[in-house]
Amino acid sequence: xGLVPSDLTSLEQRTSGFYEHRRSSVVLNLPxxxxxxxxxxxxxxxADYLCHPLLLLNSESKKPRWPFSKRGVGKDKHKxxxxxxxxxxxxxxxxxxxxxxxxxxxxxxNEVMETHQKLPTDQLDLRKQQEAVWxxxxxxxxxxxxxxxxxxxxFMNTLKYLQTREFLLDVDLWRLFSNLEELAQTSLxxxxxxxxxxxxxxxxxxxxxxxxxxxxxxxYFQGNLCHSHQTYCLNYSAAVFYLDSLRQRDDFGIxxxxxxxxxxxxxxxxxxxxxxPLHRLTRYPLLLKNIxxxxxDTAEKIMIYSIKEKVEKSIRDxxxxxxxxxxxxxFRHLQEIIVWPPLxxxxxxxxxxxxxxxxxxxxxxENVLSPTNRHLLYEGKLTLAESTRFLDVYLFLFDDFxxxxxxxxxxxxxxxxxxxxxxxxxxxxLQTVIKEGGSCTxxxxxxxxxxxxVKSIDPLHVSxxxxxxxxxxxxxxxxxxxxxxxxxxxxxxxIKKTWMVHITAAISCFTKNQETKKVSLFTxxxxxxxx
Numbered sequence: 347x348g349l350v351p352s353d354l355t356s357l358e359q360r361t362s363g364f365y366e367h368r369r370s371s372v373v374l375n376l377p378x379x380x381x382x383x384x385x386x387x388x389x390x391x392x393a394d395y396l397c398h399p400l401l402l403l404n405s406e407s408k409k410p411r412w413p414f415s416k417r418g419v420g421k422d423k424h425k426x427x428x429x430x431x432x433x434x435x436x437x438x439x440x441x442x443x444x445x446x447x448x449x450x451x452x453x454x455x456n457e458v459m460e461t462h463q464k465l466p467t468d469q470l471d472l473r474k475q476q477e478a479v480w481x482x483x484x485x486x487x488x489x490x491x492x493x494x495x496x497x498x499x500x501f502m503n504t505l506k507y508l509q510t511r512e513f514l515l516d517v518d519l520w521r522l523f524s525n526l527e528e529l530a531q532t533s534l535x536x537x538x539x540x541x542x543x544x545x546x547x548x549x550x551x552x553x554x555x556x557x558x559x560x561x562x563x564x565x566y567f568q569g570n571l572c573h574s575h576q577t578y579c580l581n582y583s584a585a586v587f588y589l590d591s592l593r594q595r596d597d598f599g600i601x602x603x604x605x606x607x608x609x610x611x612x613x614x615x616x617x618x619x620x621x622x623p624l625h626r627l628t629r630y631p632l633l634l635k636n637i638x639x640x641x642x643d644t645a646e647k648i649m650i651y652s653i654k655e656k657v658e659k660s661i662r663d664x665x666x667x668x669x670x671x672x673x674x675x676x677f678r679h680l681q682e683i684i685v686w687p688p689l690x691x692x693x694x695x696x697x698x699x700x701x702x703x704x705x706x707x708x709x710x711x712e713n714v715l716s717p718t719n720r721h722l723l724y725e726g727k728l729t730l731a732e733s734t735r736f737l738d739v740y741l742f743l744f745d746d747f748x749x750x751x752x753x754x755x756x757x758x759x760x761x762x763x764x765x766x767x768x769x770x771x772x773x774x775x776l777q778t779v780i781k782e783g784g785s786c787t788x789x790x791x792x793x794x795x796x797x798x799x800v801k802s803i804d805p806l807h808v809s810x811x812x813x814x815x816x817x818x819x820x821x822x823x824x825x826x827x828x829x830x831x832x833x834x835x836x837x838x839x840x841i842k843k844t845w846m847v848h849i850t851a852a853i854s855c856f857t858k859n860q861e862t863k864k865v866s867l868f869t870x871x872x873x874x875x876x877x
Contacts, residue, residue: 423596430597433511434604437504442491442610447541451487455480458548471642478637479559483540485633490537492612493622494530501605501616502526514597521588524581528574529623536566559637560649567630567653572660575627579664580671582624583771586617631658672771673721679772680722680742681715683780684751685787692790714792720744724848727753727775729835730789731813739834740775740786741845743852748793748819750832751786753779790830793821795856800849802842803833815842819849 442448450458455477502523508514539562547557592598606615634654641647689706690698698706724743729736730750742749753775772780779786799820808816813835821830836842 427596427600430508430513430600431604433508433513434504434601437507439500439504439608439610442495442499445491447487447537448491450541451484451491453484458544471640474640475637475642476557478633478640479540479557480544482633482637483537483544485629486533486537486540489622489626490530490533492614493619493626494526494533496611496614497523497526497619497622498530500608500610501619504605505601508601514601517592517598518588521581522585522592524578524585525574526578528570529578532566532570532574536562536571539566560646563634563650563653567634567657572627572630572657575623576660576664576667578623579627580667582620583668583672584675585620589616589620627661627664631661676722676771677715679776679780683776683784683786684715684742684749685754685785686714687787692788720746723852724845725773726841726845728845731808731811731816731833731835736835739789739832741834743848745852746795746856748795748798748849750789750793750819752789754785754787755779756783790821793819793830795853796860797822797824798849798853800846800853802846808833815839817842817846 455473458480502519505514505517505519505522509517540559543557543559543562593602602616605611611619631654634650634657638647638650638654641650688703690696690703722742722744725741727738727740730739730752738753740751740753742751776786799822801818801820803813803816803818805814805816813833815836815838817834817836819832819834820828823829834845836845
């Protein structure tokens with residue numbers, strides 16, 4: 347509720363007429379008697395309901411503006427933007443050229459060595475190995491200076507500075523940048539260690555031994571280098587999705603544009619910089635393999651190969667973690683969006699008195715849609731043909747059952763929804779449903795794959811009903827009696843074929859798995875309790 351003052355200023359700004367539409371009240375203006383009931387006590391929540399086209403009897407009533415709220419909001423917004431731009435103009439970015447190794451990142455090994463002694467011909471293999479180590483060093487320099495440091499100094503530190511000035515306070519630094527500071531610190535240590543090693547070797551006399559780079563590689567690749575990249579990569583997809591939601595905001599857009607215009611970004615945008623650690627992690631095995639190929643000492647080759655194998659295993663473990671995390675997040679969102687109606691709402695044939703409803707304890711959706719129990723194989727939007735209408739439905743094909751749901755959209759969009767909390771792997775249809783505050787209501791019980799029959803429908807049989815690209819889903823009980831049927835229509839023939847292929851493959855795979863379990867247990871198959 348909000349109080350709106352009735353002062354002389356507001357009286358002067360009101361126009362004469364029989365009806366006048368205000369932001370939060372309908373004002374009745376009678377000649378000689380001006381009564382403004384909405385000026386006394388106005389509910390903020392009622393404003394949206396009162397602003398209805400049927401109340402706008404006079405077209406001229408659209409022109410007057412609420413003198414306090416809307417004008418004030420515009421001014422406040424303009425002032426906020428102006429203050430943000432002024433704050434950004436005071437930000438000072440440190441030049442990256444202060445690092446000792448900065449001048450070496452674009453040089454070749456030959457250019458470094460030309461002011462020093464040249465290796466004899468009989469040590470050409472050793473020189474090739476040194477070139478491979480130099481490639482690892484220079485590429486790490488570029489990665490640190492042109493990507494990690496840019497992300498940290500220009501984007502993250504600027505955002506921290508703005509938040510100390512009370513701008514963009516609701517932006518979560520971790521969700522956007524994850525463990526960037528740890529990555530930058532680890533990469534800097536790796537670069538400095540390689541640089542010190544190379545510098546000592548180059549500055550030494552001609553009789554100096556070969557570079558002891560194995561100790562440096564072992565320290566970092568078996569230490570925190572891979573682990574810190576794993577942590578970052580696990581958060582990457584969520585960070586990109588979070589960034590997409592933030593870019594819709596004007597204030598964040600101003601900050602992002604200011605950062606990306608910095609010359610040290612080298613015309614790279616934030617999404618291109620955020621993906622750099624993923625690319626770097628996958629390149630490490632290639633760089634190590636190149637060093638291994640150019641090494642001649644057997645002991646060194648064994649050590650380098652062992653390090654390379656551990657890095658590749660780390661990447662494989664990461665892929666498994668990413669898939670598991672993505673699957674877990676997706677199921678968590680499915681649990682929120684899928685609604686399981688009780689038996690009496692799902693099927694009107696069943697009459698359950700109110701006093702007996704407590705007896706029917708439905709399984710919780712968290713148990714049915716548990717990421718540890720099952721996997722989602724395929725999903726998508728189709729059209730269900732009913733007796734009097736066509737219904738938009740959304741199907742979820744799991745590895746053990748098929749779920750048919752009705753898409754229910756919320757006509758009044760829910761404001762302030764945090765799209766950054768959604769799972770990036772959700773389909774655009776489901777993302778739209780979540781943004782609108784909608785849901786997917788289960789139409790019937792899950793159809794176990796061993797009780798499911800899919801049939802293609804000849805267009806000649808259903809064309810009279812206006813159906814195209816149709817196929818039939820039958821739900822049979824354990825006595826092979828059909829207890830439910832869904833006549834579905836796809837948008838195209840290819841989509842129909844894709845659905846049928848996925849369902850058929852899922853049924854086949856499920857049947858094989860069941861037979862394998864039966865053989866392993868040496869028991870007769872148990873009848874399914876699903877009806």
